[in-house]
Structure formats: C-alpha cells, structure tokens
Amino acid sequence: MEENTENEIIPEVFLQALKEVKNHRQEDGWSDHTDWGDKSYDVWSQSV
Amino acid sequence: MILIAKIVSIDCNLKCDYCFYHRWNQNSNRLMSCGTLETLIKEGCDYSPICAQFIWHGGEPLLAGLKFFEKIIEFQNKYRKNGQNIVNKIQTNGTLINEEWAKFFHSNQFGVGISLDGPKNLHNTFRKYPDSDGSFDATWQGIQILRQNGIIPGIIAVINSANVIFPQEMFEFFIDSELKNLVFNPAMIKDDISGLPTGIVAKPTDYDNFINRIFDLWLKKDDPKIEIRQIKSVVHALIGGKYRSCRFKSECQKYPTIECNGDIFSCDGDEQNKNIRFGNIRQGLNHIFSSEIYKEYRRKIQRLRISCLDCQWYKICRGGCTRDYCSRSQELPKNYFCEGMKEVYQHISDSLKYYKILPL
Numbered sequence: 001m002e003e004n005t006e007n008e009i010i011p012e013v014f015l016q017a018l019k020e021v022k023n024h025r026q027e028d029g030w031s032d033h034t035d036w037g038d039k040s041y042d043v044w045s046q047s048v
Numbered sequence: 049m050i051l052i053a054k055i056v057s058i059d060c061n062l063k064c065d066y067c068f069y070h071r072w073n074q075n076s077n078r079l080m081s082c083g084t085l086e087t088l089i090k091e092g093c094d095y096s097p098i099c100a101q102f103i104w105h106g107g108e109p110l111l112a113g114l115k116f117f118e119k120i121i122e123f124q125n126k127y128r129k130n131g132q133n134i135v136n137k138i139q140t141n142g143t144l145i146n147e148e149w150a151k152f153f154h155s156n157q158f159g160v161g162i163s164l165d166g167p168k169n170l171h172n173t174f175r176k177y178p179d180s181d182g183s184f185d186a187t188w189q190g191i192q193i194l195r196q197n198g199i200i201p202g203i204i205a206v207i208n209s210a211n212v213i214f215p216q217e218m219f220e221f222f223i224d225s226e227l228k229n230l231v232f233n234p235a236m237i238k239d240d241i242s243g244l245p246t247g248i249v250a251k252p253t254d255y256d257n258f259i260n261r262i263f264d265l266w267l268k269k270d271d272p273k274i275e276i277r278q279i280k281s282v283v284h285a286l287i288g289g290k291y292r293s294c295r296f297k298s299e300c301q302k303y304p305t306i307e308c309n310g311d312i313f314s315c316d317g318d319e320q321n322k323n324i325r326f327g328n329i330r331q332g333l334n335h336i337f338s339s340e341i342y343k344e345y346r347r348k349i350q351r352l353r354i355s356c357l358d359c360q361w362y363k364i365c366r367g368g369c370t371r372d373y374c375s376r377s378q379e380l381p382k383n384y385f386c387e388g389m390k391e392v393y394q395h396i397s398d399s400l401k402y403y404k405i406l407p408l
Binding site for chain 1: 287
C-alpha cells in the first residue's frame with residue numbers, strides 16, 4: 001500500500017460517510033431488491 | 049421489516065436472458081386480489097407501527113395497472129396509524145412508464161428504482177423483449193418521463209459477463225446521465241444440472257476488478273451525491289457504521305417475499321430456498337414470524353456461513369448474499385464471489401488507511 005506522505009486531504013465522499021455513520025442515519029438498512037433514488041423521499045426512522 | 053410484494057407474481061413484459069424466473073414453472077396473467085392486498089397492507093401497518101415499508105416488485109409490477117396502485121394508497125390511508133410513516137418503493141424495468149404513472153409516483157412519494165444495465169449496447173445484450181428486441185430505448189424514455197415529473201430514479205444494474213469488463217464506460221454513462229444512486233448487483237443464474245453459475249454470470253475476478261475500478265472512479269470524482277450501494281456499505285462497515293445493504297447483513301429473513309396469492313416465502317432472489325414457504329399473509333405476520341419454519345430458515349442462513357466465521361472480512365460482508373451460494377454436489381455451498389470480494393474489501397480498506405481514517 002502506498003503511503004500518504006504528503007498528507008493529502010480526506011476526500012469529500014469519505015467525510016460524508018464519516019458524518020453519516022456518526023449521525024447513525026442508516027439504521028434501517030437497504031434492500032438490494034430496489035434502489036429508490038431520490039433520498040428526499042427517504043425515511044430513516046428506526047425499523048420496528 | 050420490509051415487505052416485498054410480487055403483485056403480478058413473475059409476469060413480465062421482458063424476457064431477460066439472466067432472469068431466473070423463466071425457469072419457474074408458473075402460470076401467467078396473475079394479479080394479487082383486492083382482498084389479499086388489503087390484508088397485506090393491514091398486516092404491514094400493524095406489524096410496523098412506526099414505519100411500514102413496502103417494496104412493490106415483480107415480475108414487472110406496472111403490469112398490475114394504475115387502478116391497482118390507487119387501491120394501495122386507499123388501503124394505506126385506511127390502515128395507517130397515528131404518526132406512522134409509510135414508505136413505498138417500486139422496482140421496475142421502466143418500459144411502461146408514462147405521464148400518468150410518473151404523476152402518480154410523484155404525488156404519492158414513491159421511491160422509484162429502474163433496472164438499467166448501462167449504455168444501450170450493454171443494456172441490450174441481455175435485457176430484451178420476448179422477440180429478442182433490446183429494451184433500452186423504452187427504459188430510457190421511462191427515465192426521461194420520470195425526470196420531467198420531478199423524480200430522479202435509483203438504478204439497479206445487473207453486472208454480467210458482458211458489461212463487467214466495462215466499468216469506466218458504465219460509470220461515465222450513469223454519472224453523465226445524472227443517475228447517481230447506483231447498485232451493481234451481480235447476475236446469478238445456475239445451471240440446472242451442475243448447480244454452478246452459467247456463462248452469463250461474471251467471473252469472480254472480473255466482478256472484483258469491476259467494483260474496485262468503480263471505487264477508484266468514485267473516489268476520483270469525489271462527489272458525495274454519488275451513492276454506490278456496495279461501495280458505501282463496505283466503507284460504512286469498515287469505519288464502524290451499520291450495514292446498509294441487505295447483502296452484507298446476513299438477515300435474509302427480514303426481507304420476506306409475498307406472492308400474489310398471499311403466500312410468504314423467503315427472499316425470492318435466493319433460488320436454492322425458493323420452496324421455503326413460511327405461510328400465508330392471512331395467518332398474520334406475528335404468527336408467521338414466530339413459526340418454527342421461519343426460525344429454522346434463520347438458523348439455516350447462519351449455518352450456511354459457518355465456514356466464514358474465521359475470515360477477517362466476516363464482520364464486513366457477513367457471508368454476502370445467500371443467492372450467490374453454489375456448490376457441486378456433495379460439497380458445502382460457498383459464496384461464488386467470495387474470493388473476489390475479499391480483494392474489494394482489502395482495496396477499500398487500504399484507501400481508508402491511506403487517508404488515515406483507519407489505522408495502518
């Protein structure tokens with residue numbers, strides 16, 4: 001594995017993932033039977 | 049609990065070469081009755097009083113017709129509890145979408161997933177009408193109609209022996225088309241006699257090269273609006289998050305399939321377990337999910353992964369998707385993509401270490 005000697009900044013996509021994990025927004029999980037696209041419809045409440 | 053309803057059973061207006069449903073000997077022209085639909089929605093609302101989730105699936109679910117979907121909304125309004133969220137998602141090949149459908153989905157906040165295998169030449173290799181004509185143009189038109197009505201669909205692309213060697217073309221096609229919610233599910237269809245994957249299925253090394261290349265392109269593009277489910281699931285799992293994709297959860301029992309007559313089966317993508325019938329929706333979900341056959345299925349899913357327990361990546365993949373397990377006779381089933389996916393987990397892990405998100 002190459003070493004990051006230049007201390008390259010963390011990519012936005014990783015920062016976003018860290019933020020999402022911190023906020024625990026993915027409690028419900030996804031089913032690979034569908035990909036429902038626009039997340040404005042998404043509901044992240046806990047499953048029962 | 050997510051309820052997956054096959055409202056027209058396996059009926060479809062397409063005949064894709066890799067679809068395992070063609071080998072199921074079932075009648076056609078079926079539609080879930082109003083009575084079964086009402087029971088399904090009542091049970092779903094009762095079982096999950098905070099958030100009831102329904103995936104309307106097929107076959108091709110739009111064959112059920114708009115009036116059927118208006119009934120869905122009518123029953124959900126009837127059985128919705130105070131403060132309850134109801135989430136509807138549909139997975140369609142997109143070929144039947146018109147203005148009426150798009151307006152319905154938008155006004156009723158349906159999440160729409162389209163099955164699209166990449167640019168025209170790659171999509172049309174296997175996704176065809178029964179007369180062998182490719183379906184790309186009709187699917188593409190459906191996507192444009194959705195967009196004109198304010199819906200940006202998610203995409204499931206089935207990765208097969210034809211498109212697996214074109215990761216860059218696939219990625220650029222989707223991103224240039226502003227389709228940024230992507231799932232890359234591997235095709236899995238097994239030979240009836242040997243039980244092994246057919247030539248349509250991507251080789252494990254090709255699939256891992258595909259996903260690794262997609263990961264590199266995703267990282268280079270660095271646009272947080274691009275959501276690639278397998279990649280994001282692995283990233284989340286590696287940095288301590290929960291599992292996003294059902295393929296990494298080892299909880300197949302939480303995705304029951306409801307046939308159009310109300311019979312409830314294990315996940316229908318799981319071909320080797322297709323005969324496991326838990327019961328019928330009329331028996332009630334509480335009864336079914338406490339039944340011995342349901343509990344035994346759960347144990348079976350765990351037993352299938354017993355040889356994975358010592359693997360360093362088990363905490364990430366949980367043995368992967370059950371439908372990807374296959375074996376020659378007398379051998380224990382193994383996940384066909386296992387060895388290749390280990391390369392993916394290593395590649396993504398190395399990248400997280402490079403940026404010091406994970407310790408070296």
